[in-house]
Amino acid sequence: MSMQEQYHITEEPFYQPTGNEVTLYEAAYQQRLPVMLKGPTGCGKTRFVEYMAWKLQKPLISVACNEDMTASDLVGRFLLEKDGTRWQDGPLTVSSRIGAICYLDEVVEARQDTTVVIHPLTDHRRVLPLDKKGELVHAHPDFQLVISYNPGYQSLMKDLKQSTKQRFTALDFEYPDENTETSIVSKESGLDVEQSKKLVQIGHRARNLKGHGLDEGISTRLLVYAANLIQAGIEPIEASKMAMVRPVTDDPDIRATLNNAVEMIFG
Amino acid sequence: MSMQEQYHITEEPFYQPTGNEVTLYEAAYQQRLPVMLKGPTGCGKTRFVEYMAWKLQKPLISVACNEDMTASDLVGRFLLEKDGTRWQDGPLTVSSRIGAICYLDEVVEARQDTTVVIHPLTDHRRVLPLDKKGELVHAHPDFQLVISYNPGYQSLMKDLKQSTKQRFTALDFEYPDENTETSIVSKESGLDVEQSKKLVQIGHRARNLKGHGLDEGISTRLLVYAANLIQAGIEPIEASKMAMVRPVTDDPDIRATLNNAVEMIFG
Amino acid sequence: MSMQEQYHITEEPFYQPTGNEVTLYEAAYQQRLPVMLKGPTGCGKTRFVEYMAWKLQKPLISVACNEDMTASDLVGRFLLEKDGTRWQDGPLTVSSRIGAICYLDEVVEARQDTTVVIHPLTDHRRVLPLDKKGELVHAHPDFQLVISYNPGYQSLMKDLKQSTKQRFTALDFEYPDENTETSIVSKESGLDVEQSKKLVQIGHRARNLKGHGLDEGISTRLLVYAANLIQAGIEPIEASKMAMVRPVTDDPDIRATLNNAVEMIFG
Amino acid sequence: MSMQEQYHITEEPFYQPTGNEVTLYEAAYQQRLPVMLKGPTGCGKTRFVEYMAWKLQKPLISVACNEDMTASDLVGRFLLEKDGTRWQDGPLTVSSRIGAICYLDEVVEARQDTTVVIHPLTDHRRVLPLDKKGELVHAHPDFQLVISYNPGYQSLMKDLKQSTKQRFTALDFEYPDENTETSIVSKESGLDVEQSKKLVQIGHRARNLKGHGLDEGISTRLLVYAANLIQAGIEPIEASKMAMVRPVTDDPDIRATLNNAVEMIFG
Amino acid sequence: MSMQEQYHITEEPFYQPTGNEVTLYEAAYQQRLPVMLKGPTGCGKTRFVEYMAWKLQKPLISVACNEDMTASDLVGRFLLEKDGTRWQDGPLTVSSRIGAICYLDEVVEARQDTTVVIHPLTDHRRVLPLDKKGELVHAHPDFQLVISYNPGYQSLMKDLKQSTKQRFTALDFEYPDENTETSIVSKESGLDVEQSKKLVQIGHRARNLKGHGLDEGISTRLLVYAANLIQAGIEPIEASKMAMVRPVTDDPDIRATLNNAVEMIFG
């Protein structure tokens, strides 16, 4: 399997559009503009970029960013070999060379050197300088950079610099509406529509608690987990508590509120 | 002994269920959902995951997380060999390849890069990117991720990110009730039921002090230690002080309260 | 391709002068004085230095500075080879040797060792000591050092030391005036002048919000992005929101203000 | 000399029991329970564990913990050899393999990864996972873990985690009573009992100053130092000042108080 | 070219004495006393030490200190070679061996290990212990240590330790008086005396603003830059703004004050 093939998405990922995001993304890709996906945890940003990569038939290289990640983790480093050192391209360099969509997930978590390193790739230059190797990589014409960003995490301490933000076009993501989410839960888990709808209703109630005791709403992913547990034979009430209440909070009051919602809807 | 055999649990670990946690875990495993075990120190979370691994006949790889642990400690690194570098899989990668249950104990202690690295293994992708090696490991169908989490430690400074929490189903653990705990202490130490019950009574009194001078209750493990010392010929009062009072506090008032309880119950 | 050729700019970069900056730069270069380019994000500093390098027919080596960059990243380091170590010149050393213009972008981001290392290159000595190699590099007669600096970022915590500042002559940059910017947007994107002018008007309104909710004005680059999206068939209002509103702020009030401007001007 | 022999204590260390600590320790060792020795600086904790190792005829491996110690310092690391890397067991691993008593002195000084690494050795598993080597060491049946802990240092910033404390039985240590300490000083230094008693009296007065200007009392070790100096021909008053006053404080008032005590008792 | 020749200054550097500093330095050198040069940025400290090295016909090795510099950067380190490691002397060690004047510029920037490492070279011992190599270098009889120090930077956070200060004799440096400075500017740039005098007058006015909005006065170096620009054909007013106003401040009020002075004097 060639390197390009390894990163091709061969099966259509399940993605339910909620607006004109597919059209807007296609236009941005046509112009090779960098794109920033904004939205809360688990609302489908990762799935969307997989879907677009599949639709555009481009390889996709994803990197989960974190605060201990260095520029070398993205760009590459020298490895010691039998006959001296060998340069190993990092995921950003590989993407630039093979013309992949490079997706930096939660880029705000990364240290500044990681974010600054993408600058020359995101303006008219479209180059990646490998300073340690003394090479200037000109990005493949198909290369595009996509990052995700959760505005809920934004703080004085940790925010993208304006000089980084101003290198991206942006798309907003929210949790899907009730019908769309019901169809997602049902399709992903195999659970019938009626019970899936009930799970979605619990999820929507929980999302109203965001900012009133919950840091984030319950993600679509957790609704699917609950549906999975029901499919495996667990009582809906037990399944909902295991997948949608206990993971998100330890506060007794919030738990009681959520448990009430679960029991009322499935009772 | 093959690598898989090394991690198989051959003898049934002693585990006394306290609710429907075995059934719920089995359902989660059937759907390969990630599981988070929540509860205080020494209440049996580690024992439970060993029991489940034995029951499901899957290898178990445990990792005690700590704040100096890096992503490489989980994922792997290059080692220098006679003929250049050799890649050494870390415990998470080994688990993904051989289809083990990977148990990350006290995951909140780890640095963020350790927790972010598990993200692609805990959603629909079930992959582990080895960025430094340029390899994308697709998890073995039997692989499952389990983490433990002590809500008592939760603080503003050190908490799991919502984007991590929302990747897990969760089970709550508490100290066992008096009868169950008595039978555990007696069975583990060989001490008779009557004396074991007294140790459990001391433990329960101490747990009432949690938040009133004690950070945590006394764990079942310490009760078993006291029983072990009695079995080795130490007076119950001395044994209780050595195993259940001195380790947990240096505060003279709390010590006096606990010593009184010990002397009253064994006096 | 020789090393020098790799860094030559072969096509004239599009640059629209806004004052006498070209003449001043040419005089500074004639005397080989170091130059500091001051101004906000995305106002054309990088493009200007590319234009001057092309005009003067000198190679240009650009380095995006960041807070994790060390002096070794600029100066060079020893690499392990089959037959022992080999010295690898960093970009500053390469520039000194081949007589390039070395452009350190956002130099204030770098750690102090990075900024101190340029001192002997910026006074009458024009030398670069490679302490680790025990070599003293005398700069090529064509070598010049240029740095960029965003006064908006200046703070007590992170500012250039006076002993660094006093080694540079300086040029101020601002966003171009309305007509100039319109012609830039139109020329870069191919969008007609009328619509380009509207984008520029939105940009100018947004820049008035700087300090009243926006940390920085909207850069010319984002105006071009919006024009690109319109050229790719997206409605001007949608394109403006995607390229000029969402990337720069998540504040609902500021977003409403900007959206109003977009809708009024393109409505 | 085999590795085990290197760590055997061949001569009986001088240790004067002050209570039932020997019996309690023997019971803990019989059950292989981990033991925590609590008490102030220089009151004999290290000597006690040496004495017990000699009495039980087990090898003893001591490690002075410090805040820069890493888990690798305890567990081991790969070293580069002529023919590639070689694994070097750390002191904890050696102890686990050969069945030694492993004594971690002032464990609270160590970083968390050092303390977490001992967890699986201190519960029913009695294993030490060498993650970097991919090996699971099952502890030798004779292995036991002992740590020391000075409650006087305990603070919010630096304390053992409850999940660590609850893995140990504990013994309290205090400075010995006057007669016992006199006999220790006399026996260790060869000084006659009368003068030794005087040194002990000075020591006891100094310990009353603890919390009133002295952070810690004067240790038995310093009393022996003073006796050593007297044996070497120094005047008792001079010897006491050199060994018991100047090392512990620079505060002129406290020094005057201590000097007065010295002069009164030896005057 | 031998190593010693590389560091010899072959042409007389232009230096205009402002007092008895040359005599005092020669006496200090005759006794091989360490010398500290104190004074603000760009007043000629570096030039002075070059002049003295030329006058005394001794090699000069200069090191620009910074806060990321380690003791190894000064003393040396082991490098990996084909046949194992090879020791590479650092600039301080080279100076000690060949009998150079070693000039540590802005030594207060360096980390403490860098400043402590010079201690044994600055007292009667005149030795440099290479702990990592196990060698004790006795300084060449011609060796002398010179450091520079800017009292304006002195703060509670970053100051030389008294135990370092008390190892040096010291010379004070100030900006030269008007006539001296005029002759320096004219001689260095080739600009006529009349215009040079005007630049010096601007500089002197700016220095009066020190502490009233300017952190430092304008250095002689910047006056020379302005003269260079005038020589390259730039209008005096433009040249002064580019070289003497914009680099030193972004404060609009201070800029206006300085611009007024420029326009008045050259108007």
Add this chain to the structure above:
Amino acid sequence: MSMQEQYHITEEPFYQPTGNEVTLYEAAYQQRLPVMLKGPTGCGKTRFVEYMAWKLQKPLISVACNEDMTASDLVGRFLLEKDGTRWQDGPLTVSSRIGAICYLDEVVEARQDTTVVIHPLTDHRRVLPLDKKGELVHAHPDFQLVISYNPGYQSLMKDLKQSTKQRFTALDFEYPDENTETSIVSKESGLDVEQSKKLVQIGHRARNLKGHGLDEGISTRLLVYAANLIQAGIEPIEASKMAMVRPVTDDPDIRATLNNAVEMIFG
């Protein structure tokens, strides 16, 4: 030259005793007790230990401690050689093996791991565990540990731990009295007694300013520097200012006070 010879002091260092410190040190050495030398900068602590090493005919290994020094810098480390790694003893290990006096200068500057590593060498065990090498070095019978400590630096942030302090006997050092110091200055510099006395008088006045504007008194070393400069032909007033005023303070008031004293005494 053997390793031991390299560290032998062959010429008697000039040292003028100020009390019974020589006798006390000899007694401590006879009993091999660790010694702590307490006193301000430049009062002769280093000279004293050199004198004692010469008197006792023992090799002396000195280490200037600093906050970046690690335990490995003292104990040793593995170096890469042609045929794999080779262990290189650090100065503490060398001292332990060859029976040297090991002098750790300003030990409080070192990180904790450096100070903890000396613990087992300073109690009855007299051993140094090389954990990384798996070797336990038993100290040579002649080995002794000496540390210096400046109480003036003592602070809450940086102080020796009590568990370290209580491992040492201690000697206090002060600046010598007027006659002794005069004879030292005269003997070291060759300056006549009359002028030396004047320098000493200036020094004594300056020491009265300690705590009233001066952090430390003027060390004997600086008095000798001034005498050296006078011997090299510099006027006494100029010499005193260069060696005794400018290095120690930049405060204009303190400088005026000191300059007055200089001019009055030499005027």
